[in-house]
Amino acid sequence: GRWTRAAAQQRLSEADLLDFESYGNVTLVHLTDIHAQLVPVYFREPSINLGVGPVAGLPPHVTGADFLKLYGIEPGSPAAYALTSEDYVALARTYGKMGGLDRIATIVKRIRSERGDNTLLLDGGDTWQGSYTSLQTAGQDMVDAMNALSPDAMTGHWEFTYGADRVQEIIDGLPFPFLGGNIYDAEWNEPAFDAYKMFERGGAKIAVLGQAFPYTPIANPRWMFPNWSFGIREEDIVKNVEVAREEGADLVVLLSHNGFDVDRKLASRVPGIDVILTGHTHDALPEPVVVGKTLLIASGSHGKFVTRLDLEVTGGEMKGFRHRLIPVFSDVIAPDADMTRLVTDLRAPFEAELKRELATTETLLYRRGNFNGTFDDMICQALLDVREADIALSPGFRWGTSVLPGQTITVEDLYNACGMTYPEAYRSMMTGQMLKDILEDVADNLFNPDPYYQQGGDMVRVGGMGYAIDPYAAMGSRISSMTMLKTGEAVYPAKEYAVAGWASINEATEGPPIWDVVEAWLAANPVVSLPENRSVTIID
Amino acid sequence: FIGLSARSALAAAAEADQRIMEFTGGKTPETGKITLTAPEIAENGNTVPVSVSVDSAMEGDDLVESVMIVADGNPNPAVATFHFTPMSGEAAATSRMRLAQTQNVIAVARMKDGSVFMDKKLVKVTIGGCGG
Amino acid sequence: MATPKPRVKLPKSASAGEVITIKTLISHTMESGQRKDKDGNTIPRQIINKFTCEFNGQTVFTCDIDPAISANPYFEFTAKVPESGTFKFTWVDDDGSTYTDEQAIEVK
Ligand SMILES: [Mn+2]
Ligand SMILES: [Mn+2]
Numbered sequence: 114g115r116w117t118r119a120a121a122q123q124r125l126s127e128a129d130l131l132d133f134e135s136y137g138n139v140t141l142v143h144l145t146d147i148h149a150q151l152v153p154v155y156f157r158e159p160s161i162n163l164g165v166g167p168v169a170g171l172p173p174h175v176t177g178a179d180f181l182k183l184y185g186i187e188p189g190s191p192a193a194y195a196l197t198s199e200d201y202v203a204l205a206r207t208y209g210k211m212g213g214l215d216r217i218a219t220i221v222k223r224i225r226s227e228r229g230d231n232t233l234l235l236d237g238g239d240t241w242q243g244s245y246t247s248l249q250t251a252g253q254d255m256v257d258a259m260n261a262l263s264p265d266a267m268t269g270h271w272e273f274t275y276g277a278d279r280v281q282e283i284i285d286g287l288p289f290p291f292l293g294g295n296i297y298d299a300e301w302n303e304p305a306f307d308a309y310k311m312f313e314r315g316g317a318k319i320a321v322l323g324q325a326f327p328y329t330p331i332a333n334p335r336w337m338f339p340n341w342s343f344g345i346r347e348e349d350i351v352k353n354v355e356v357a358r359e360e361g362a363d364l365v366v367l368l369s370h371n372g373f374d375v376d377r378k379l380a381s382r383v384p385g386i387d388v389i390l391t392g393h394t395h396d397a398l399p400e401p402v403v404v405g406k407t408l409l410i411a412s413g414s415h416g417k418f419v420t421r422l423d424l425e426v427t428g429g430e431m432k433g434f435r436h437r438l439i440p441v442f443s444d445v446i447a448p449d450a451d452m453t454r455l456v457t458d459l460r461a462p463f464e465a466e467l468k469r470e471l472a473t474t475e476t477l478l479y480r481r482g483n484f485n486g487t488f489d490d491m492i493c494q495a496l497l498d499v500r501e502a503d504i505a506l507s508p509g510f511r512w513g514t515s516v517l518p519g520q521t522i523t524v525e526d527l528y529n530a531c532g533m534t535y536p537e538a539y540r541s542m543m544t545g546q547m548l549k550d551i552l553e554d555v556a557d558n559l560f561n562p563d564p565y566y567q568q569g570g571d572m573v574r575v576g577g578m579g580y581a582i583d584p585y586a587a588m589g590s591r592i593s594s595m596t597m598l599k600t601g602e603a604v605y606p607a608k609e610y611a612v613a614g615w616a617s618i619n620e621a622t623e624g625p626p627i628w629d630v631v632e633a634w635l636a637a638n639p640v641v642s643l644p645e646n647r648s649v650t651i652i653d
Numbered sequence: 654f655i656g657l658s659a660r661s662a663l664a665a666a667a668e669a670d671q672r673i674m675e676f677t678g679g680k681t682p683e684t685g686k687i688t689l690t691a692p693e694i695a696e697n698g699n700t701v702p703v704s705v706s707v708d709s710a711m712e713g714d715d716l717v718e719s720v721m722i723v724a725d726g727n728p729n730p731a732v733a734t735f736h737f738t739p740m741s742g743e744a745a746a747t748s749r750m751r752l753a754q755t756q757n758v759i760a761v762a763r764m765k766d767g768s769v770f771m772d773k774k775l776v777k778v779t780i781g782g783c784g785g
Numbered sequence: 786m787a788t789p790k791p792r793v794k795l796p797k798s799a800s801a802g803e804v805i806t807i808k809t810l811i812s813h814t815m816e817s818g819q820r821k822d823k824d825g826n827t828i829p830r831q832i833i834n835k836f837t838c839e840f841n842g843q844t845v846f847t848c849d850i851d852p853a854i855s856a857n858p859y860f861e862f863t864a865k866v867p868e869s870g871t872f873k874f875t876w877v878d879d880d881g882s883t884y885t886d887e888q889a890i891e892v893k
Contacts, residue, residue, distance in 0.1 A: 301794060301808055302702065302747060302861060330696040331779060342702070344692040554780045558694075565693045566777055588755070700855040724853060728819055731851035735862070740845040742804030742865035748848075749855040751817070 125191055125445045131223055136435035137425030138315030139364065140228040142221060144264075145237025145392035146414035148271070148512040149247035149255050151456045153210035153443035154529070155515040156415045158397065159481035160198040163584050164374070166562030173373050173396030173411060184399050195417065195440040196397055202477050205517055208442060212416030214258050214456055215448035216441050220419050221262055222449060228423075231315035236264045237392030237412070238325065238370045241283075242271035243512045245528035246463050251275050254459040256283055261455055266290050266310055270326030270333075270370045270393060271512075274534045277338040292323020292368060294353050299342040308353045317364055317426040320357035322350065322386075324369040326393055328568045334535055336620040345375065345565055347383060354385040363429045366390065372569035373411055380404035387431040388422065394569045395481070395511045399438050408434060415514060417441055467525040472635035474522055475642040480513035480530065483559065484572050484582070484649040488513055488530050491641060492627065493576025495634035496613040500540045500624075503597070504548065504578045506614035509555065509571030522635060527628050531615070536626040538615045546606040549592055552580060556591045560584040572649075578604060579648035586652075598648060662726050662754075669723045669730035673761050673771075676721045676734075682761050682771035687720070689760040689772040698752045698778040703732070705760045706745035707770070711737065716765040717744035726756025752778050789813045789833075791886040793874055798891040799866040807838065808861045811876050811884060817852035833858050835877040841870040868892050 164174030175183050177199050186192045194204035195211065225232050240259060241252030252275050259267075266289055273280055284291045294308025309322040327345045330338070354365055365386050369376050372394040380389055381404050388408045397413030401422075412420040419439045425432040460467065480486040489507045496505035513530035516522055543551075551573065558568040572582070581594040595604035604610070615627040635641070673682070690704040707717045716739065722732040735746045744762070752758070759773040794808040811833065818830025830852060837847040846862045864872070869892045876884045 300810070302859070328694060331694055335696060342696060344696075348690060551780055557777070558779060561777075563693075566775075568694070704861075727853055729852060732853040733851055734849040736847045736849075738844050738846070740840060740843055740865050741863055743863040745863055746846070746848075747859070747861035749859050751853050751855055 125442060127446050130439055130442065130445060131220060133227075133421060133423070133437060134435070135227055136423035137433065138231055139317055139319065139424040139426050140224060140232045141366065141388065141390070141420075141422040141424065142224055142232060142234045143237065143390045143410055143412045143420040143422065144217065144234070144416075145370075145390070145412050146239040146395050146512070147255070147416045148239055148243030148414065149241060149252075149532075150212055150244060150415045150514065150529070151214050151246070151254065151258060151460065153213040153216070154415055155205055155210055155517060156212075156417055157198050157201045157477070157479040157481065157515045158196060159483070161483045163483055163560070165560045165584055168374055168377065168564070172398050172402055173394065186399075191440065191442065192399070195442075196399065202517055205515075209444040211443055212441050213443050213448065214262070214416065215452035216443050216446040217416060217419055218262060218449035218452035219446055220439060220441070224421055233312060233314055233319065233321065234262065234264045235321060235366070235368050235390055236267035237368055237390055238267060238269035239271045239392065239414075239512070240267065240269070242274060242533060243529065244532050245467055245525055246460055248528065248532040248534070249463060251279050252283060256287070257459060258452070258455060260288060261452060264289050265312060266292050266321050266323060266368060268292050268323035268325050268368050268370050270329055271533075273329050273338050273341070274333050276534070277340060280338065290323075292321065293325035294322055294349055295327055295343055295346040296325050297342045299340050305341055308349070309357055311357070311360060311362065315426070318361050319364045319366060319426075320360070320362035321366045321368055322353055322357070324350065324367055324371055326370040327375070332568050332570065332618075334618045334620065337534070345371065345379075347379065350379065351383050354383060358385055364388070364424065364426045364431055372564070372567065373409070374564035374567060375569070376409055377402065377404055378564045380407040380409060388424075390420075397438060401434070401436050406431075410436070412438065414512065467523065469524045470521040471524065471527060471632055472522045472639045472641055474516055474520060475518055475640060477518050478516040478522070478526075478641070480515070481511060482571065484651070485574050485646045487643050487646070489574035490576070490643050490646050492531070492615075492631055493574055494643070495631045496538060496615070497576050498637075499630045499633050500538060500613035501611070502540055502577070502613035503610040504612045505576030506551070506612060507574040507576070508616045509559070509573050511571060522641065527631055531627045531631070533616065535616055535618070535622065536628065537617065537622045538613060538624040538627045538630045539617055539622050540611060540613045540624060542609045543612045544606060545595065545604040545608050545610065548578070548604065548610065548612070549595060549606065552592045553589050556582060556584070557588045560591065561588065575648065579650070581650040581652055583652040594650065661728070665727060665730050666725045669725035669759065672723055672730060673721070673759065676719075676761055677763060677769040678767070680767075680769050682769040684771060686770040687760055687762040687772045689758065689774050691758050691774050691776050693775075694777045694779055695752055698754075700749045701752050701776060702747065702749050703758060704745070704747040705735070705762070706743070707762045709744045709764070711741060711744060712739050714766055718763050718765055720744065720746070720760055720762045722750070723759050724750065724752055724756055725759060727751070727753050732758075752776055754778050787812070789876065789878070789884050791874060791876060791884055793872075793886050793888055795872065795888055795890065798893050801892045802865065802867060804863050804865050805890075806861065806863055807872070808859070809836070809874055810857060810859050812857050813878075815852065815854060815856045815858065819852065831879045833876045834879055836860055837875045838862070838864065839873045840864060840866070841868070845872070866890055866892060
């Protein structure tokens with residue numbers, strides 16, 4: 114398509130990105146996992162994203178050069194920069210930052226001007242959390258900015274980490290529904306949120322079903338929203354699709370925060386869903402994945418992409434589609450003036466603190482990768498040094514932006530990697546066996562061959578200790594060769610080690626917030642230069 | 654509840670089998686008719702929802718008498734046994750149970766005619782904490 | 786332990802022969818008999834071991850309960866409502882106590 118041609122020219126214009134020959138009578142616009150990034154960011158895609166079982170080697174479990182080959186993308190092109198980690202630093206310097214809600218507003222306004230009342234804008238969640246300003250305002254900055262975009266519906270995950278009262282308060286004031294058919298009142302086993310909403314667009318009745326992240330109370334602190342129970346609840350989706358069809362839905366859309374592999378399995382088992390707008394696992398795919406009659410759409414994260422999906426819907430059936438994953442090149446797409454003003458106003462009270470410089474980095478700092486990322490290497494090193502620990506643990510979050518070599522690390526950069534509501538950096542004694550159990554547990558949540566048993570993050574990052582992992586082994590037997598990096602000594606099951614970590618899901622965890630720990634470490638290490646992390650050995 | 658050693662997990666599974674055989678009168682249950690619903694991953698091992706439903710007219714000879722639930726990795730595999738009547742209208746019930754570790758939850762239905770049916774589901778009990 | 790408090794949810798009315806859903810909860814620690822106190826002594830088992838639901842004196846649903854049922858036992862089940870009348874719910878404690886609740890339903 115046009116994007117590929119532009120790529121070959123190594124040059125882009127707004128028209129290259131946004132010109133779209135309209136198709137059919139319905140346009141879905143999908144945004145997801147913005148993680149509170151109001152302004153353009155650098156975000157390096159993962160270099161390793163393994164799939165197990167039936168999805169091994171299938172998108173989104175394709176990275177780097179394989180990804181370029183699979184989708185016929187020229188190395189060094191804008192698409193290569195946006196979608197992979199190949200040659201990331203050089204391309205980042207060429208093509209600049211991506212995202213920004215004002216650029217997204219330009220895209221949304223343009224689509225609405227072309228398609229008018231045929232458009233549905235849907236937000237897949239993980240929208241309110243992930244930055245300094247969202248943390249300071251308990252999500253209000255994102256709520257205000259997103260309201261200005263006028264989405265038609267959303268669902269959620271990290272939203273819940275502001276606690277049930279705050280979530281309810283925000284939802285009560287939203288001018289659009291927060292959907293989650295899989296969220297139940299834990300006491301009386303009754304639906305706590307609307308499961309779907311029916312829309313009329315382009316003469317078609319469209320049912321949008323919302324599916325919040327099924328494992329929110331497991332991956333995040335349950336005590337913050339004790340009266341809500343989640344889960345995949347496939348049988349409820351089946352039922353809600355049936356009810357929506359009985360009510361005359363011509364098109365059924367699942368606005369999902371399940372994660373890609375869960376949605377791929379769901380699409381193969383639940384009949385009657387035309388489109389699944391996937392989220393949570395932060396995958397960006399330039400083409401839909403088709404499972405039976407269902408289109409799976411993956412729109413990336415951090416505001417890097419907007420998906421436009423035009424559909425022909427007639428006689429209660431989806432007859433065809435035209436799709437584009439629009440990369441939000443911030444230097445190419447003109448910002449929308451109204452949104453720029455709003456974002457500037459929202460950030461103004463915090464501007465000085467956001468810009469405050471903590472250190473400079475010689476190493477590219479990034480998050481994504483199944484086993485480690487340099488930003489977490491730095492966090493682990495800070496935990497080891499500042500909290501005087503033998504071993505450090507940092508959760509395998511997939512949110513957090515990148516910092517290029519030579520750049521300063523600002524407060525904003527730091528909070529983009531750790532801004533959240535349970536930041537306490539604990540220090541506790543753990544036996545080698547407990548550490549092994551934790552690693553096995555997280556490994557199964559990532560690599561269980563049945564996606565319904567996965568939680569969709571990455572491996573917990575480990576500092577001070579190395580290990581070997583066989584992702585394809587059985588539950589409880591993937592981890593081996595746990596070794597203390599400093600001494601080369603084995604980690605003994607019965608021996609106790611001082612372990613420092615953060616983001617514990619347990620209530621009343623004690624310790625300084627992780628950003629204070631990292632800031633203290635940066636003060637002592639004003640030029641960050643990290644050795645390549647070779648502490649995890651992958652066994653095939 | 655504390656995690657079990659491998660040996661006691663085997664013992665628990667054997668005891669679960671034995672309980673099922675007592676319940677069925679020695680008959681090996683067939684699959685079908687009964688559906689057990691439980692989360693794939695428990696939010697809290699102390700309170701895991703479990704539902705059972707059995708296809709049945711619940712009148713005449715097409716009647717579900719009882720459904721037994723066992724958890725094959727608990728120190729004591731017994732969970733509960735539901736008894737239905739024609740007044741139940743349907744053979745469906747929901748409760749909440751404790752699971753000591755990752756294990757199979759098994760539901761066995763005994764019909765009035767003596768036939769027996771089974772469904773099971775693996776429920777993972779995890780330490781948790783990660784996120785996309 | 787405070788006196789267990791039962792709570793029940795069911796519709797106030799139904800049509801004749803309708804199958805309704807009934808939800809019940811009772812506050813109870815359900816001490817499993819598997820736990821030890823801080824001195825290492827086993828805390829004796831004390832659970833609700835049986836639950837019954839009757840309608841106008843006829844048994845609707847009963848449950849034999851083992852210690853693996855969670856604290857504050859929850860039971861959800863269905864009942865056929867042939868006529869106006871009263872549901873009676875009974876929970877039996879290991880210590881011999883019984884706790885009951887009644888709810889009337891009107892057939893329209
Ligand atoms: Mn998520
Ligand atoms: Mn996310």
